[in-house]
Amino acid sequence: MACMTYEEFVASCRVLLQVSKELGDSWVMCHSASDSSTIYLSKTQCFKADMPTPISELTAEKSESPDEIEKLIEDFTQEPEPPDPSSVSNSTPGYIITYEYHIVYSLSHSVPALYFNAWYASGKLLTLQEIWERVSNQFCEQIADNKWNSLTQTEHPVLGRPFFQLHPCRTAELMNIVCCESEQTPKDVKKYLISWLSMFGPVVGLEVPITYYNK
Amino acid sequence: MADPNILQFAPFSSAVDAGFWHHFTQLKLDVLQLSEEPVSVYGSYVNTDPPGLPSRLCVEYDALNRTEVSSKSYSALGTLINTNTVEEFRSRSKPDLLRTSAEQLWAAITSGSALEKPSVLASFLMFTFADLKKYHYYYWFAFPAFTLQKTFQLVRPPQSLATALSSQQISSLLSACASPGSEVDPGFFTVVQSGTEYTLHPLKDYPQLRTAAQGTEKEIYLGFSDPSTLPQNPGWPLRNLLTLVALKWSKEFPLHKILCLRVRTKNGEKDGSYGLLVEVDLAGLVDCLSPTEMPPYLGWEKNERGKMGPRMVNLSANMDPTKLASSAVDLNLKLMMWRVAPELNLGIVRDTRCLLLGAGTLGCAVARCLMGWGVRNITLVDNGKVSYSNPVRQNLFTFDHCLNGGVHKAMAAAEALKQIFPKVNSSGAVLSVPMPGHRVGESMLEQVREDVATLEKLVETHDALFLLMDSRESRWLPTLLGAAHKKLVLTAALGFDSFLVMRHGVRTSHQDDDTTTDTHTHTIPRGPIPGDMLGCYFCNDVVAPGDSTQDRTLDQQCTVTRPGMSYLAAAHVTELLVSILQHPDKGLAEAAVSEHGGASEGVLGPVPHSLRGFLGTHQLLTPASTAFQQCPACCDKVISAYRGEGFEFLLKVFNSSTYLEEVSGLSSLQQCVDDSQIWELSDEDDSGQ
Numbered sequence A: 001m002a003c004m005t006y007e008e009f010v011a012s013c014r015v016l017l018q019v020s021k022e023l024g025d026s027w028v029m030c031h032s033a034s035d036s037s038t039i040y041l042s043k044t045q046c047f048k049a050d051m052p053t054p055i056s057e058l059t060a061e062k063s064e065s066p067d068e069i070e071k072l073i074e075d076f077t078q079e080p081e082p083p084d085p086s087s088v089s090n091s092t093p094g095y096i097i098t099y100e101y102h103i104v105y106s107l108s109h110s111v112p113a114l115y116f117n118a119w120y121a122s123g124k125l126l127t128l129q130e131i132w133e134r135v136s137n138q139f140c141e142q143i144a145d146n147k148w149n150s151l152t153q154t155e156h157p158v159l160g161r162p163f164f165q166l167h168p169c170r171t172a173e174l175m176n177i178v179c180c181e182s183e184q185t186p187k188d189v190k191k192y193l194i195s196w197l198s199m200f201g202p203v204v205g206l207e208v209p210i211t212y213y214n215k
Numbered sequence B: 001m002a003d004p005n006i007l008q009f010a011p012f013s014s015a016v017d018a019g020f021w022h023h024f025t026q027l028k029l030d031v032l033q034l035s036e037e038p039v040s041v042y043g044s045y046v047n048t049d050p051p052g053l054p055s056r057l058c059v060e061y062d063a064l065n066r067t068e069v070s071s072k073s074y075s076a077l078g079t080l081i082n083t084n085t086v087e088e089f090r091s092r093s094k095p096d097l098l099r100t101s102a103e104q105l106w107a108a109i110t111s112g113s114a115l116e117k118p119s120v121l122a123s124f125l126m127f128t129f130a131d132l133k134k135y136h137y138y139y140w141f142a143f144p145a146f147t148l149q150k151t152f153q154l155v156r157p158p159q160s161l162a163t164a165l166s167s168q169q170i171s172s173l174l175s176a177c178a179s180p181g182s183e184v185d186p187g188f189f190t191v192v193q194s195g196t197e198y199t200l201h202p203l204k205d206y207p208q209l210r211t212a213a214q215g216t217e218k219e220i221y222l223g224f225s226d227p228s229t230l231p232q233n234p235g236w237p238l239r240n241l242l243t244l245v246a247l248k249w250s251k252e253f254p255l256h257k258i259l260c261l262r263v264r265t266k267n268g269e270k271d272g273s274y275g276l277l278v279e280v281d282l283a284g285l286v287d288c289l290s291p292t293e294m295p296p297y298l299g300w301e302k303n304e305r306g307k308m309g310p311r312m313v314n315l316s317a318n319m320d321p322t323k324l325a326s327s328a329v330d331l332n333l334k335l336m337m338w339r340v341a342p343e344l345n346l347g348i349v350r351d352t353r354c355l356l357l358g359a360g361t362l363g364c365a366v367a368r369c370l371m372g373w374g375v376r377n378i379t380l381v382d383n384g385k386v387s388y389s390n391p392v393r394q395n396l397f398t399f400d401h402c403l404n405g406g407v408h409k410a411m412a413a414a415e416a417l418k419q420i421f422p423k424v425n426s427s428g429a430v431l432s433v434p435m436p437g438h439r440v441g442e443s444m445l446e447q448v449r450e451d452v453a454t455l456e457k458l459v460e461t462h463d464a465l466f467l468l469m470d471s472r473e474s475r476w477l478p479t480l481l482g483a484a485h486k487k488l489v490l491t492a493a494l495g496f497d498s499f500l501v502m503r504h505g506v507r508t509s510h511q512d513d514d515t516t517t518d519t520h521t522h523t524i525p526r527g528p529i530p531g532d533m534l535g536c537y538f539c540n541d542v543v544a545p546g547d548s549t550q551d552r553t554l555d556q557q558c559t560v561t562r563p564g565m566s567y568l569a570a571a572h573v574t575e576l577l578v579s580i581l582q583h584p585d586k587g588l589a590e591a592a593v594s595e596h597g598g599a600s601e602g603v604l605g606p607v608p609h610s611l612r613g614f615l616g617t618h619q620l621l622t623p624a625s626t627a628f629q630q631c632p633a634c635c636d637k638v639i640s641a642y643r644g645e646g647f648e649f650l651l652k653v654f655n656s657s658t659y660l661e662e663v664s665g666l667s668s669l670q671q672c673v674d675d676s677q678i679w680e681l682s683d684e685d686d687s688g689q
């Protein structure tokens, strides 16, 4: 099984970080506040969804009256400012979603694990349901077929806040296949994290450029 | 159509990081409290976005206590003004708020401090109100800019760098930007081009460099990191830069070339070709600008509705502890579904309203176990009070519940459930269940009538009944009511080291239609027994429930069950309910007669009729039996008598120990009295009365 020790994980993280820097990618290393020897990698990325802003998602919970809040906001609304010939109207439809990805070491499975959160421009987190809706059909089937086991919400092992996670329980098994195919030894820490990331990242919108392999 | 000769800027869109509101809430509670003084907030923007994204001004999670931004982004200095009330948020003059920001910006431009610290040109205002009880946040961003009397005139349409520069020049420009030097603000700067070589210099050096370059090959540009991704429009920061340039330098240099730097990384390669070269003629602005006279200003951001109004975000799902607990509980259950049993229907479990008759050892343990399954509606019925011996066995009670004579168990248990999980809808009813053969005196008649009515109402408004009381005859009325109202009824009873858990047969409408026919015959099936033919707790007894307290062979005064029995039985009876709910036939699910099974399975397997556990031998049996046609609790005759006469029928049963046997026809069958293996035992040391 293609497992890795924590030391190998750290070494592999440093390799990924170096390549990221060379390629102008934005991975950074973070340390646990309580124990600085616990590290994880983090990257933030924005997507634009080409749909109208889901105002209901931003304002009211189901149990509350969206009308009331609508009214309140309406109440606050000011007279429009005079037309401004120097600004281009920012009327492109759609809304921004920010994803924050973390590569964390899974102690119980001895493999890297991918954690992530996603939020609207207001700072409101996407629900699991909304995350699922954004996973492309191709991967939905794979997840459903248990290939990736599951996409779940769970507590971040370092931050202790809820994050989404691609569950790592079959990572070692899948990585074993990859490592054998490319005739790498499981201990080839340089490529491990990059191979792993290119396999699991795309499921949740995290593309790994092919150039990562060439460096 | 926009005038092609006018330079138009792409406004910022605000983007708040998920963690920001957490930090903001802490700051409000710990530091700001009721202060409405402005506080600093550090925003940032990037020039690396792919096409299609609006230019975002991000307020990251640490925006309130950071001092610098990451190397990948550019600083924007913000001011946050929070109001304490919604009225204040509404009534505060928005033009006044913006004026204060604009005045600061104007002062920085006129005094020249913006040249030393150009990031002030990207300053912003954040006006907020936080309803911390609801976790509702109202916020409104403003990105102040000035509307000059005349617009910025283009010399020619903005060109992409791909057109304006050679690829060699672009890559030289990018590498100059990658290491701008410590003197140079990475957001706003001067660019010197010499052939294909580019160097970056501080913004304030621009006029000297322009003068020095006159008559040379060198070309001097204004440069800024451009958050816009539009092909014709630079981002908002340039607007204030050009206002500064118009005021400070345009008398001398009316024409300016601006490099709007955008860097995209594609396949690991940096690409600067999407940047813009903008050429403006500011000659017309020179005369209409005076440092002493601030031009009109604007900058409030439109909301998602495209209106001049605030935005609101409801973060209760992310921040309210009770909602977090609730979603964590749901999540835990969903994990079970995702990982083990994808067919599991958690909704049906959650929505099953459970009525627990008895809030003792069994009632407490069953209630907790139901909560573990996500059941949200639990009502407990008991007339007892918590006594000193209870808390060690009855896991919803503590020592304090026993003091001063003890609190009512039903109420204490319902309250304890809420403390464990605030989202549970739990309630208690203090009520004694009337029993057959327990005569109702005149003085008690109205009370009993009321109790029966209450119980009838409770049965009607719940989906599943748990009979968890400690005497056999107290189960009679709920058994009858459950059968008459076609509810799921489950029984758990304890012996010293044995327990019985069973589900009662569920009546169908078809059976109701048949009640008039005495010839109605049950064909005893050879295979599994369908759910509507299964017996109830009393079907196996050949004696009608009477005043069994007289016949008790075991001493009711002491606690005589092994302490683990109640947990075993409570766990089994809860899981039995869930197994029923996860079976496609629900209460009508058939039960296997023999140990070899053969009954159809639900998501959680087959659903037995009963479980009999023997701790002495560590055995668990799952026998099944059909309904008994002379059953004193569930047979057609008894149910139709109840339906016909209502309380009057019940009263006759309470007052006579033989009436029930006559109605059901049991008296003709009665032979010997042999209580089952399962004794009705109390774990109360003080309940004998």
Ligand SMILES: [Zn+2]
Binding pocket: B535, B536, B537, B538, B539, B540, B627, B628, B631, B632, B633, B634, B635
């Ligand atoms: Zn019966």
